[in-house]
Amino acid sequence: MSYAKELLVAQLAVQRAARLTKQVFADSAKGTVSKSDASPVTIGDFGAQALIIAALKKNFPDDEIVAEEEAAKLREDDSLAEHVWNLVKGTRLDDEKAEKEVLGGSVQSKDEMLDLIDKGDSKGGRSGRIWAIDPIDGTKGFLRGGQYAVCLGLMVDGDVKVGVLGCPNLPVDDAAELSADIGNGEGRGVIFSAVQGEGATSRPLTTGALEEGKRIGMKKITDLSAASFCESVEAGHSNQGDAAQIAQKLGITRPSVRMDSQAKYGSIARGAGDIYLRLPVSKTYQEKIWDHAAGDLIVREAGGQVTDVLGRRLDFGHGRTLAENKGVIAAPAAVHDQVLKVVQEVLSV
Ligand SMILES: Nc1ncnc2c1ncn2[C@@H]1O[C@H](COP(=O)(O)O)[C@@H](O)[C@H]1OP(=O)(O)O
Numbered sequence: 001m002s003y004a005k006e007l008l009v010a011q012l013a014v015q016r017a018a019r020l021t022k023q024v025f026a027d028s029a030k031g032t033v034s035k036s037d038a039s040p041v042t043i044g045d046f047g048a049q050a051l052i053i054a055a056l057k058k059n060f061p062d063d064e065i066v067a068e069e070e071a072a073k074l075r076e077d078d079s080l081a082e083h084v085w086n087l088v089k090g091t092r093l094d095d096e097k098a099e100k101e102v103l104g105g106s107v108q109s110k111d112e113m114l115d116l117i118d119k120g121d122s123k124g125g126r127s128g129r130i131w132a133i134d135p136i137d138g139t140k141g142f143l144r145g146g147q148y149a150v151c152l153g154l155m156v157d158g159d160v161k162v163g164v165l166g167c168p169n170l171p172v173d174d175a176a177e178l179s180a181d182i183g184n185g186e187g188r189g190v191i192f193s194a195v196q197g198e199g200a201t202s203r204p205l206t207t208g209a210l211e212e213g214k215r216i217g218m219k220k221i222t223d224l225s226a227a228s229f230c231e232s233v234e235a236g237h238s239n240q241g242d243a244a245q246i247a248q249k250l251g252i253t254r255p256s257v258r259m260d261s262q263a264k265y266g267s268i269a270r271g272a273g274d275i276y277l278r279l280p281v282s283k284t285y286q287e288k289i290w291d292h293a294a295g296d297l298i299v300r301e302a303g304g305q306v307t308d309v310l311g312r313r314l315d316f317g318h319g320r321t322l323a324e325n326k327g328v329i330a331a332p333a334a335v336h337d338q339v340l341k342v343v344q345e346v347l348s349v
C-alpha cells in the first residue's frame with residue numbers, strides 16, 4: 001500500500017496551516033483566546049485546524065478525524081469567529097496549483113469554517129482510517145515565543161502510517177546543535193515527515209512538498225554517558241526531577257535541553273539530541289494521540305524506538321487518548337532497552 005497521496009496532502013496541509021500560525025506568532029499578543037487555563041488556546045489553533053481539516057475532507061471525505069479543538073467558543077463569540085475567519089480566508093500556499101489542485105482551494109464561508117473545525121470529533125479507535133491533528137502543539141511554548149509544532153498523523157487500524165510535523169521555529173539545518181532557542185528567526189522552519197517502512201525526511205517548511213526531502217536518522221550512540229536528553233519546558237508535563245536522576249544513573253553530564261511540543265521528536269529523529277523522556281507527573285493524566293502520533297512514527301522511521309515507561313508500544317487504537325500507556329521513552333533503537341531499564345529502576349515500575 002502506497003501512501004504517496006496522503007503524504008503529499010499532509011505535507012501541504014501542514015505547510016499551509018503553519019503559515020497561518022506564523023502570522024499569529026508574529027503578533028505580540030499571539031492571538032490569545034484563553035490565557036489562565038492549564039490548556040491555553042489561540043486563534044491560531046482554530047485557524048490551523050480548520051485549514052488542515054478542509055484539505056483532508058477535500059481529498060479523503062470518508063476518513064475520520066481526531067483533532068484537539070472544537071468550535072463551541074467561536075460559535076458563542078462572533079467577533080472571535082470573525083478574527084479566525086479573516087486568518088483562514090487570507091492564508092494560501094504560494095503555489096497556486098498545489099493550493100487549488102491538491103488542497104482544494106479556500107474555505108468558502110465562516111460557517112463552513114466552523115463546521116470544518118467540528119469535524120475533528122471522532123472517538124478514534126482500532127479500525128479504519130483516522131487522522132490525528134494537533135494544530136498548535138506546545139501552545140505554552142508558542143505563547144512564550146518558543147518552539148511549537150503543527151502535527152498531523154494518519155492511523156490505519158490503529159497503526160500510524162504517515163506522520164508530518166511542521167516546526168516553524170526549529171533550524172532548517174539538520175546538523176544544528178540541539179537548542180530550543182529561536183534566535184532572530186533566520187534559517188528557521190522545518191517539516192519532518194515519515195511513511196511507515198519508508199524512512200523519515202526533513203525539508204524546509206517554506207518549500208514543503210515541492211522539494212525532495214533529505215533522509216534523517218538518529219545519532220548512533222554506543223556510550224550513553226555522551227547522550228543528550230530533551231524534555232518538556234513545563235514541569236507539570238514531565239517529571240524533571242526523575243529525569244535528572246535517570247540522567248545521573250546513565251552517566252549523562254550534559255544538562256537536558258527543554259523544549260516545548262513534538263519538536264522534541266523531530267529533533268532527536270535528525271540526531272540533534274538523543275533521548276526524549278516524558279515521565280508522568282500526575283497519576284490521572286492521559287496523553288492524547290495527537291500529541292504523539294506523528295512524532296512516534298518519525299522517530300521509529302529514523303532508527304529509534306518509542307515505548308511508554310513500562311516498555312509497551314504506544315497504543316493509538318485505544319481512542320482519543322493513550323489510555324493504555326504511561327509516559328514516553330524515545331531513544332535510538334540500539335540503546336532503548338538500556339534507557340528503559342534505568343527509567344524503571346528510578347520510577348520503581
Ligand atoms: N499533566 C500533563 N502531563 C503531560 N502532558 C500534558 C499535561 N497537561 C497538558 N499536557 C500536554 O502536553 C502537551 C505539550 O507538551 P510539551 O510539554 O511536550 O510541550 C500539550 O499538548 C498539553 O496538552 P494541552 O494542549 O491540553 O495543554
Ligand SMILES: [Mg+2]
Nearest residue numbers: 134137138291
Ligand atoms: Mg499538544
